[in-house]
Amino acid sequence: MKTDSSKPQFDALPTAFACRMDSMATICVSGDEKYSYLQGQLTCDLDTLNERMLLSGAHCDAKGKVFSVFRLFEHNDEVMMLMSKESAQASLVQLQKFAVFAKAELAISECGVLALAGTDIANVLTSQIGDLPSEKTPVITHQDLTLVYVSGRHDSYLLAGPEASLDKFLTRLELPVYSGCVWNLLEILNGFPHLSDSAIGEYVPQMLNVQALGGISFTKGCYMGQETVARMKYLGKNKRAMFTLQGQSNELVDSSSLLEKQLGDNWRRGGNITSLYQADNGELYIQAVLANDTDVDDIFRIKDLADTVLTQIPLPYDLTDE
Incomplete structure (x- = not known):
């Protein structure tokens, strides 16, 4: 589906739309010790994570300076950390450096991610998949896709999975599709850090x-x-x-x-x-x-x-x- 390259002001956005996350990247973490390894690297508490939970957190250097701020969730037995593309490069280098001492593997994920937003997006999604994730249960699975609820001033959803499945799902929705810069706009309005x-x-x-x-x-x-x-x-x-x-x-x-x-x-x-x-x-x-x-x-x-x-x-x- 063709991507609209325009950059509308917020009030001009449609009531339901999608964003290709070309300004974002996802670090995927696998291995037997992935949870314990990340627990010693990140500000959030990985001990509270389960397959239906979404965490936010930061990855810092030894002096507490931030490499990345991310949303973290599980997808297909891997931990996914979604962040700005610039942050992902910085965090990946540091996380891989210390992962040699643990049974954990890290890489930039080949899994695709879409953002779905707008005042009517919940109704559009409900018509396609039924029950949606919520603030109480922010992560659900739908076939081979993971759907994540993102709270804020402007609620939205993230959809993660194989690119082919995402494209098929997006075609069914028949939504206008913007580039990742529009997602950046939503992050700014929601007060979620998107680091350049x-x-x-x-x-x-x-x-x-x-x-x-x-x-x-x-x-x-x-x-x-x-x-x-x-x-x-x-x-x-x-x-x-x-x-x-x-x-x-x-x-x-x-x-x-x-x-x-x-x-x-x-x-x-x-x-x-x-x-x-x-x-x-x-x-x-x-x-x-x-x-x-x-x-x-x-x-x-x-x-x-x-x-x-x-x-x-x-x-x-x-x-x-x-």
Whole structure:
């Protein structure tokens, strides 16, 4: 099915649509010790995982800096970690380095993944497969496919399985299909980190709101970067958080651009972009790490585009919830 390469603003998206996940990659983990190995590498608690459960988490270096933020679920006896394509390359190298000491194999999965979204997508899917996954039971199987419910401001679903099966299912749905950049837009609005190259290795998990997403276990055993993550929580060391901004620009904006914050008649450095989506009409949706005391009324701009005014879109979760 042909992919629509346009980049619509959020309000112009149809009530049901699909996204090809070309901006994402999945690390698959197999082997007898896959769970125990990942338990010592990731911020989430793998001991709570079962075939109907979805976990969020982060993979950090020894200093607690994040390589990737992911959604994790099981598919065909493998653990699947879905993340930005840039993050997957960084995480895979590090995870493979230490996996030589465990009975665990890691690779970029050849399994395909689609995103299904829109205000009417649940009705469309129900007409095809019946009962759907939910917040309580977020992962189900349908034939050789795994269907995952993704909660947020804009609920959606992930569908994982063989590419041929995905294409067949997508043909039955008869939905418009967008590229992965539209999924990035949904992630930005849902406040789920989608890390670009410039953001990898720069932040600890709490700066990316991973604790607010339920992606950090503070009671599990040791894992890579745990000391820094714990210090941020118990000593109150973290001074930054991730926010969503919206604006307009006729100029192309790059994720490496710096943000400035308005202070009276002046502007000062305000933060860094972790991800962005720029619609064809110039509308901007930006995911950025800012001071964690940022007020909802604070005004920002792109440093090199002085006429670009950026305002905050409230996050769909509470940042104080750790």
